[in-house]
Amino acid sequence: MTEVKRVVVTGLGAVTPLGHTRTSYWENLKAGVSGLGPITLTPANDELTQKVAAEVKDFDPLKHFAERQISTLDRVSQFAVVAAREAIAQSGLIFDMPLSVRTATILGTGVGGQTTHDDSFRRVYLEKRTRVFPLTIPKLMVNAPASQVSMDCGLRGPAFAVASACASATHAIGIAFQMVRGGLVDCAVTGGAEACITFGTVRGWEAMRVMSPDVCRPFSKDRMGLVLGEGAAMIVLEPLERAQARGAEILGEIVGFGMSADAADLTAPDRGGMARAMQAALADANLAANDIQYVNAHGTGTAANDDTETKALHEVFGPHAPKLAISSTKSMIGHALGAAGALELVATVLAVREGIVPPTIGYLGPDPACDLDYVPNSARSLSIESAMSNSFAFGGLNAVLTVKRFS
């Protein structure tokens, strides 16, 4: 039987609407800063009905890449590589042999290179050009961010993309966690990336009729829906003994992963599916419900998600539910789809490490359907031993991670 290893986090990286580093991201989360603003990234912002998103602002690829490399990288892969470099630098790992071939690269992305997609379709359908750029296909493919991180960072072990819409990154991190835990690899660079604020994609979300016209207010009364976000977050995972042997700083421990499928509605959230994923993530970690102090909720700010997630939290945590600190960082960074779970896991690991819960901003007051403690509007000091991060996707695919403070 395979030896089960403890899996620790030794590196974090983030490119977000609140800054292009993990430090700027985390400081702004704690300060309750909104990363939302006017949509500027599409070729026809004025034509869109939706005016607001959480864009990664002032991101200059030339600060990070040579011009030759930029021509191979869609915006989504640029985010992924920059975040991966930061996480690896923090870990202090050097990926020479044999570690390079023993390191996995598992990345979540919901929709891949949307900027490349949109630009190409615009050329052929609108401008009636007969040619698109030569690297259109390898830039837009959904595995491009995983491939680019592997190439840029010299990671030669198992590498692939995981796609489950809004749960992609959480599924990716969970699979990487299982691979390190089971000894299939000695290290993993994992997380998620998304750059979906394009004309066609925003139009698609408009048609769903679930977007807020201004502010994302998860769990609040008078919430009006979600706001799209973008960015990337990356996490370096390795076995505890390896991290200790090389004297690495240990940022936290991943202890459990749970998954489920609703097998019900295409878009409507399902309390049972959510609850089963949370219960599986607790059981996988040998945690009881009342061991958890903090939940980073999926909390999209839609009427349906927040109501259903609250009911699922009641089902899983029972009388402990009102004692949980629950927050949705989507109130500050929007919903970055396939990157969301990674951005939220970084926030969860840092919350556990520092004993500070980031708030749910934009909160106007209680909705009778959402009757728990959502840490409204300002951060809170709280000693956290164990925390949970939730991701629930369209298509009914649910993924939940549990994290422990390392001591």
Place this chain on the structure above:
Amino acid sequence: MSDVASDVIAIIAKKKRVEKSSVEMSDRLEDLGLESLDAVEMIFDLEEKFDIQIPYNANTNNPRTEFETVADVVKAVEELVAQKKS
């Protein structure tokens, strides 16, 4: 029956996979079993058919309570069509 009414009924009937003749102006949307995705798709069909914009956010609107009957939908569409012409 107005042209708008006839078109609205056709769109609802298509969504529910029933004959047009079985949908009455007085039918309640709730009784027709219109679910949330049906509502979003119905609104899309109405907007495309009449070239109008129906302000609708699934977080704050509930078509099954705001538009009680088929006649309510017809009235709302007729108003938006009239606005567009003026």
